[in-house]
Amino acid sequence: MNNIRMALKNLTRRGQHNIIKILCLGIGFALASVLTAKLWYEHEYDTCYPDHDRIYRISEKISRGSDPEAIYGNTSGGIATTLKKYIPEIETATRINPLSFDEEIKIDSERRVKGNIYVVDSCFFKMFPTKILDGNTDKVLEKPYYCLVSRTLAERMGGDVIGRKLECTSIPGLTMTVGAVYEDYPWNSSFHDYDVMLSMTTQRSFSYDGQDNMWGNDSYYSFIKVNKGCNPELSDFDNKVNGIINKFIPDLEKNEIKFSLNFTPISKYHQEDSYFKQTFLMMMILAVVILAASVLNYLLIVIGNTVTRGREMAVRKCYGAMPRNIFGITIAETLVHIVLAMVLAAALIYACKGSIQTLLSAPVSSLFTSKGTLFLLILLIVVFIVSTLLPGRIYNAVPVATAFRNFTENRKRWKMALLAVQFVFVSFLICLLLVVNRQYSKLVDFDLGYSYDRLAIVNVNQIKGEKRNAMVTELNNMPEIEDWTAITSPIFSSRSGNNIIDPETGEELFNATDLYMAGANYLDMLGIKLNQGRGFNANSDSLKEMMVSPDFAQKLKNEKGWEDVTGHKIQITEHSQTSKDLFTIVGIYDKFHPNTALDENYRPTMMFYSDPYGGYINYFLLKFHNLTADNMQAVQQRLQQLYPDETIIVDSYARQLDTWYDSVKHFRSAVMTAGICALLIALMGLIGYVNDEMQRRSKEIAIRKVNGATAISVLRMVLGNVLLTAVPSAIAGAILAGIVAGKWLEDFSVRTNMSPWLFVAGILAVVAVIAATVAANAYRTANSNPVKYLKNE
Numbered sequence: 001m002n003n004i005r006m007a008l009k010n011l012t013r014r015g016q017h018n019i020i021k022i023l024c025l026g027i028g029f030a031l032a033s034v035l036t037a038k039l040w041y042e043h044e045y046d047t048c049y050p051d052h053d054r055i056y057r058i059s060e061k062i063s064r065g066s067d068p069e070a071i072y073g074n075t076s077g078g079i080a081t082t083l084k085k086y087i088p089e090i091e092t093a094t095r096i097n098p099l100s101f102d103e104e105i106k107i108d109s110e111r112r113v114k115g116n117i118y119v120v121d122s123c124f125f126k127m128f129p130t131k132i133l134d135g136n137t138d139k140v141l142e143k144p145y146y147c148l149v150s151r152t153l154a155e156r157m158g159g160d161v162i163g164r165k166l167e168c169t170s171i172p173g174l175t176m177t178v179g180a181v182y183e184d185y186p187w188n189s190s191f192h193d194y195d196v197m198l199s200m201t202t203q204r205s206f207s208y209d210g211q212d213n214m215w216g217n218d219s220y221y222s223f224i225k226v227n228k229g230c231n232p233e234l235s236d237f238d239n240k241v242n243g244i245i246n247k248f249i250p251d252l253e254k255n256e257i258k259f260s261l262n263f264t265p266i267s268k269y270h271q272e273d274s275y276f277k278q279t280f281l282m283m284m285i286l287a288v289v290i291l292a293a294s295v296l297n298y299l300l301i302v303i304g305n306t307v308t309r310g311r312e313m314a315v316r317k318c319y320g321a322m323p324r325n326i327f328g329i330t331i332a333e334t335l336v337h338i339v340l341a342m343v344l345a346a347a348l349i350y351a352c353k354g355s356i357q358t359l360l361s362a363p364v365s366s367l368f369t370s371k372g373t374l375f376l377l378i379l380l381i382v383v384f385i386v387s388t389l390l391p392g393r394i395y396n397a398v399p400v401a402t403a404f405r406n407f408t409e410n411r412k413r414w415k416m417a418l419l420a421v422q423f424v425f426v427s428f429l430i431c432l433l434l435v436v437n438r439q440y441s442k443l444v445d446f447d448l449g450y451s452y453d454r455l456a457i458v459n460v461n462q463i464k465g466e467k468r469n470a471m472v473t474e475l476n477n478m479p480e481i482e483d484w485t486a487i488t489s490p491i492f493s494s495r496s497g498n499n500i501i502d503p504e505t506g507e508e509l510f511n512a513t514d515l516y517m518a519g520a521n522y523l524d525m526l527g528i529k530l531n532q533g534r535g536f537n538a539n540s541d542s543l544k545e546m547m548v549s550p551d552f553a554q555k556l557k558n559e560k561g562w563e564d565v566t567g568h569k570i571q572i573t574e575h576s577q578t579s580k581d582l583f584t585i586v587g588i589y590d591k592f593h594p595n596t597a598l599d600e601n602y603r604p605t606m607m608f609y610s611d612p613y614g615g616y617i618n619y620f621l622l623k624f625h626n627l628t629a630d631n632m633q634a635v636q637q638r639l640q641q642l643y644p645d646e647t648i649i650v651d652s653y654a655r656q657l658d659t660w661y662d663s664v665k666h667f668r669s670a671v672m673t674a675g676i677c678a679l680l681i682a683l684m685g686l687i688g689y690v691n692d693e694m695q696r697r698s699k700e701i702a703i704r705k706v707n708g709a710t711a712i713s714v715l716r717m718v719l720g721n722v723l724l725t726a727v728p729s730a731i732a733g734a735i736l737a738g739i740v741a742g743k744w745l746e747d748f749s750v751r752t753n754m755s756p757w758l759f760v761a762g763i764l765a766v767v768a769v770i771a772a773t774v775a776a777n778a779y780r781t782a783n784s785n786p787v788k789y790l791k792n793e
Helices: 002-012 018-043 079-086 137-142 151-156 200-205 235-248 266-272 274-304 306-318 323-351 353-360 370-396 412-444 465-477 522-526 550-560 629-642 653-696 698-706 711-745 756-782
Strands: 055-064 070-072 090-107 112-120 132-135 146-150 165-168 175-182 196-199 221-226 257-265 455-459 481-487 497-501 508-518 530-533 545-548 569-572 583-589 605-609 619-624 650-652
Touching: 002 018, 002 323, 018 266, 018 274, 018 323, 018 353, 018 370, 018 653, 055 079, 055 266, 055 508, 079 090, 079 221, 079 235, 090 200, 112 151, 112 200, 132 137, 137 146, 137 175, 137 196, 137 200, 146 151, 151 175, 175 196, 196 200, 235 257, 257 266, 266 274, 274 370, 274 412, 274 653, 274 711, 306 323, 323 353, 323 370, 353 653, 412 653, 412 711, 412 756, 455 629, 455 653, 465 619, 465 629, 481 522, 508 550, 522 619, 545 550, 550 583, 619 629, 629 650, 650 653, 653 711, 653 756, 711 756
Parallel strands: 112 196, 146 175, 508 605, 545 583
Antiparallel strands: 055 070, 055 221, 055 257, 090 112, 090 165, 090 221, 132 175, 146 196, 165 175, 455 619, 455 650, 481 508, 481 619, 497 508, 497 569, 530 583, 545 605, 569 583
């Protein structure tokens, strides 16, 4: 206790830089602990269910003809239940059909809340149990039009929700009765955002019911739970699955389709994503770099204090202090510093919790789980041991004679080595940040092949049919609007596809990305040219007309031998209700990039005509004369006045597109934060080093000035010593950044060019900051009167 009291008294003692030590450790601990907690949080994803190691998610692997193999996380509705029926090793099977995201839900036809709605079968809670706060899940999931709601949604509804009616605004006539309330799943669960779970027996009443399909309608999340000791990834299990596929989907080989199922443990499914793997690795590197930088800076300052504290330790030895007593002092000091640094870290995390939640897509409270906290505690103990042993050994090595003569040992090699490592870290993070920022700009600025700079989107999903008349009339008369059209969904959210079928043979030819419905002026609004045939007109709906991309036309030419595909009729799954329900190709538009810059574009595209009142129309696309926040707000207010009972939001097309790149944007923010923290930590260590060096060499510098040296020549000498370490370290950091960034970029279909000049700029920036810091701190001594340092000689 006496050592701890002395450590507390010495906190503000001049020359020991204790405040800087605590600041460095505090900043490093704050960022490293959040990143480490996030890593553990991701590592534990979907492990909260009993026997999670026996639960597998089913994916489909499909290739058609010469097309590359594609893996889809969704399946047809009957896959899981059919496997359960014929494979005895499967204990339970369940499937989920996403119904609506961010849906506006009416409560008892009065106030509204927003939530995500999923259709689940009766086995869901048997496989993924959670605490049921009210009601009976088995009975609810057996009844049509009954649902369960999460605790959070129940609280937003005002509590006491059993028996209350929920109306889905995007599906007219769908009214659900709340029958049970369940506890929210953890944040690192795939089901955390499930606000409403609707019984699957309801599905056939409002939508196509494909829950028993073995082929097509691949919109279901399918899971199986196997018996103990069973491994679906082994060949014996795979043979049984292939036998079932061949039995229930017999025409695959005839249609040149390769189809198989992939089984991934649910706890690994989230981690199997290639972008997640790269980001996880990068976050781990950031955590290690920041923690190492803060600890190394602490040790640098301790070693820098050897000259000033060496005499103190020698005097203690003269009075009988043993090595264990010296270690006791360093242990007490390190303990006090780490505890205060942890308090500072906690305060920083609390103050920045909002930014942390945005950055890591999870609240701070969910990151620090019991296991995650234990892991951080172990890490902290390791840091404590390292930060105690090295200073203890250094101080025990100080000779007793130091108490009676000048102590000149400077341990320059130790200090320069520690500085070099920190310079490597800073250069690594700065160069990595430049690459990540350039990649983000590349994605945001990527040419998708169409123009959207003056476009805005309005969701009209809750306004059906003829109710849209008032909006159509108002849009035609608004001075802010240049043009408008109706669409099923924006191009950047086009994910699903449908199969093209030969109407003569019934053979499936290929799969194409389905852009679904659009108005006659859609291509003109996007600046997409029509290079063959004609566009849509008012009669296109009744005539069942479609337009296709050039690669779509080329595939048809290859398959059918048609010289000109326009005018030919084809059958399309989902759109063609019978084999005689055919669509005529009337035009071929210029190729553009569907989806976003994050997605590879290898499938052809197609679109169909609809007027603004069609059932497939979910959005109106508005083209402004001048797209400004004020103009969008004015349009939104006028539309809201037409539909006071609905929520109308006019949003920029570009802003919605940019949200798809949020993962890269957040990673950029994480690297930038880590880079700034590492730079601050390194600069504090550098300032301490320069001050100690100038103090240690003050008499030498004074003698040099007496012999004619100028302040500039002294600064050049000090700068030269530091830059000899800084330049090679900065280069080494840039090389490491290039290797890591290259690995990270592998996951992107659209990649930025890692120009050497980018790394040169990073190196120069780091060296310039280091040089400026050294010059600023050395200038006072270099420019001072030499008599000040020689008067006692």
